[in-house]
Amino acid sequence: MKGTTMDLSPTGWRKSTRSGGGNACxxxxxxxxxxxxxxxxxxxxxxxxxxxxxxSAFVAAIK
Known part of the structure; x- marks a missing residue:
């Protein structure tokens, strides 16, 4: 029996506009x-x- 694989290559990386210009986010x-x-x-x-x-649970918890 063969297992299935998922493509875990992330796309569309985004960071918050509130993070400013630094690299601390x-x-x-x-x-x-x-x-x-x-x-x-x-x-x-x-x-x-x-x-x-x-x-979704993480985002709901920090709002």
Whole structure:
């Protein structure tokens, strides 16, 4: 039985317009079914992913 794979290559990286011009913030990119988050200070270090449900819960909690 073969498993399925998902493309987790983030697209459309965005950061808040309120973050200013510095590199002390995070960026959020889209992935299939969720979001990817990375640090602007070291983009090459990678990113972590969340499901759409996890991302929605996070956003609701910080509003």
């Amino acid at each position: 995070v960026e959020v990119g889209r992935i299939a079914g969720g979001a990817a988050v990375r640090d602007t200070k070291d983009r090459a270090a990678g990113y972590f992913t969340t499901t759409g449900e996890q991302w």
